[in-house]
Amino acid sequence: MSYRGRGRGGFHNQNNFNNRNNNNNQNNGAFGNPQNHQNQAEQFAAQNSVPIEIVGWNGASPAECISFISRKCRVAVSNYNVDPGSGILKGYVKNQNDAATLMNWNGVKFAGQSLKFSKVNVGSQVQSATTSNAIEVITNFLKSRYQPDIKLLNLTNVKSDPNLSAQGFFGSISTSSKFFPALMKVAEDNKLDVLSVDLSANELSDLSSISTLAHTFPQLQNLSLMNNNFNKLKVFETWRHKLNFLRELILGGNPLLANQTNPAEINKIKLELMKSFPRLVVLDGEILRNEQLLSTTLSLPFTGSTSMFFQDEEIRNMSTNFISNYLKLWDGNRGDLMILYQSESQFSIQVDSSHPYLLDTTTTTSYSNGGTDFGNYLSNSRNLTRVSSIKSRISRVAIGQEQIFKAFNQLPKTRHDLMTNPDLFSMECFRFPLLNGIMIVIHGSFEETAQPETDPNANNAQNGPRGRFNHPKHKKPALSKKSFDRTFVVIPGPNGSMIVASDLLSIRPHAGKDAWNTVAKVPAAAIASGTASPAPVAPVGVPQRVPTPADLPQDIKANLNPLQQELLVKILVETKLNMQYSIMLCEQSNWDYQQCTINFKNSAATLPREAFAA
Known part of the structure; x- marks a missing residue:
């Protein structure tokens, strides 16, 4: 029988069509509900396959890693995904x-890293890692490994501890990666x-699992990573500018140094480690630099808390x-500072010749006789209250290393007594x-010690008034002590370096340090009564007792x-809060001085009048 005559309707049977439609709705197939299809696939995979975990894949995309495993290992990995919490x-x-x-x-090497595979034993994944029982196990472990007399925390080969293993902390890569952050949290809570x-001996190849160490112990001075698997220097960039007090580091038994025979490469590793840890003095028992000189260079002995x-x-x-x-190089060799500036970095100066603090008849500023001489700065000053021309405003911003170095050379040589007289300085960061x-x-403040290398007024002198012998009449400005305000915006650069994105220098007449070092003394009697009011001015030469x-x-x-x-007395004196509010501030700041300072600055404007001592 021929079907030609039936055309398009040859197979059109309404009953059959309805039946097929009903079946599709009942089965809810791949095109009916993609989400159900995915869920079914994952359930099937979970029931009929073996779950695995992979670390060390981050050098490329997950898809590229799975493809590499298929080609290299001849094993197909399906239904893969990245855990957003652990990576x-x-x-x-x-x-x-x-x-x-x-x-x-x-x-096996993939994208420059070593892959590590782990089989997940679903039945043994211990879910009690966040329970009070697990916290108790970690707490007991810390107590057994902590030596308070020498302030040492011994975390050698933690996987060998039978109590931790029995708790299931190392049953898989996932649970292992969560153990150390939990350990650091318990250590922080116990205020070790x-x-x-x-x-030592923890099979570490990078710092991903132990990165929280720098946050928990920022004052750490001695660290041993002996007998692990560190083979790349760049892994230590995770702790760059974090362990700033690390004095001694032990890396013996790691491929990083054990496999090196080239003295030049070994020295390069040492230099990079010293950049990552600015106070590092000893590496594997070898003294790298003069500790006393290093301490003098890096220490900033500020003692005034209010400044x-x-x-x-x-x-x-x-x-x-x-x-x-920075100030050491600024006073010594400004050319060495150019490494901190890039092509888009900006620098400008401005002269504040009428600072309100000095508006009196004895210190009125002028540019000739009787006042502070700003002649070395005025030609480049970008004081927007004095410079109205758009062209001048734009031209007085130095952009890029060449222009910035030129601007630096047009400023007088200086000396900042930061290390010998730190009370002369104040900082906000x-x-x-x-x-x-x-x-x-x-x-x-700083003292001008010599005239600029390049005369900033040279161009103006060519067209200025001429002297007796027809030479330009140009008198060099007098050198003097001046005050300054300087604002840096510093951003991270390549390989952990720092880049100055913006540098604003304001020069003003010398004004001393009273703005941040005058602190009203509070009598001890006021402390005892809880009404810390300022004491009357004492006669000159009569010291007042500090409460x-x-x-x-x-x-x-x-x-x-x-x-x-001690902290409460300090807060009473510095904030002028009464006893009730001072205690409240300390309690809400967990009795941490730095946090008290921050919280007070953030809320001082909103506090009621009665919060302060009468």
Whole structure:
């Protein structure tokens, strides 16, 4: 029988069509609901395959890694995904034989890194890692490994501890990666005072699993990473500018140094480690540099608490190291500073010749006789209240290394007594999220020691008034002591370096340090009564007694330890808060001085009048 005559309707049967449609709806196939299809596939894979975990794949994309495993190891990995929390690549292989094959390929090189495969034993994944029982196990482990007399935390070969293994912390890569952060959290909660940590023999090849160490122990001085698997120098960039007090590092038994025979390469490794850890003095028992000289160079001996503000401890370390080295080079050899500036970096100066602090008849500023001479700065000053021309405003911004170096040479030689007289300086340092950098503002004074290498008024002198013998009449400005304000925006550069994105220098007449070092003394009697009001001005030469914890009311001292008592007195004196609000500030800041300072600055404007002492 021929079907020609039926045309398109030859197979059109309404009943059959409805039946097929109903079947499709009941089966809810791949095109009916893609999500269900995916869920079914994952369930099937979980029931009929072996789950695995892969680390060390980050040198390329997950798809490229899976393709590499298929080509190199002859094993297909399906339904793979990346755990967003741990960054571990997870997937499934067909059977236990394929899983065993992958285990034999542990250490295979992919995209410059070593792959590590782990079989996930679903039945043994312990979910109690976040329970109170697990916390108790970690706490007991820390107590057994902590030596308070020498402030040492011994974390050698932690996987060998039977209690940790029984708890299931090392059952898979996923649970292992969560153990160390949990360990650091418990150590932080227990307020362990640690200066030395031993992490020997823990099969470490990078710092990904132990990165939180720098946050928990930022004051760490001694660290042993002996007998691990570190073979690349770049892994230490994770801790760059974080362990700024690390003095001694042990790397013996790691391929990084054990496999090196070229003295030049060994010296390169040492130099890079010293850049990552600015106070590193000893490496594997070898003294790398003069510790006393290093301490003098890097230490910033600020003692006045009111003259300094740092957003956090990391900012404190980075900014003080930066400023102490920067001003040393500024006074010594400004050419060496050019490494900090790039093609888009900017620098400008401005003269503030009428600072309100000095508006009196004895210190009125002028540019000739009787006042501070700013002749070396005026030709390049970009004071926007004085320079109105758009063209002049634009031309007085130095952009790029060449222009900035030229501008530096047009400024007088200087001397900043930062190391010998730190009380002459004040700093505020905080994060600058817009550029992922930090902002450093420093105030202080300097002494001009010599005229600029390049005369900033040379061009003007060519067309200026001429003297008796028809030579340009140009008198060099007098050198003197001046005050300054300087604002840096510093951003991270390649290989952990620092780049100055913006540098603003303001020059003004010498004004001293009273703006940040005058602190009203509070009488001890006011502390005892809880009404810390400023004391009357004492006669010259009659010192006033500084209040101590002994002046606190007895009922308050009974509830505070000695350190808390000292902090409370300090807060009463510096903030002028009354006793109630001072205690409240300390409690809400966890009795941490830096946090008290930050919280007070953030909320001072909103506090009621009665919060302050009468």
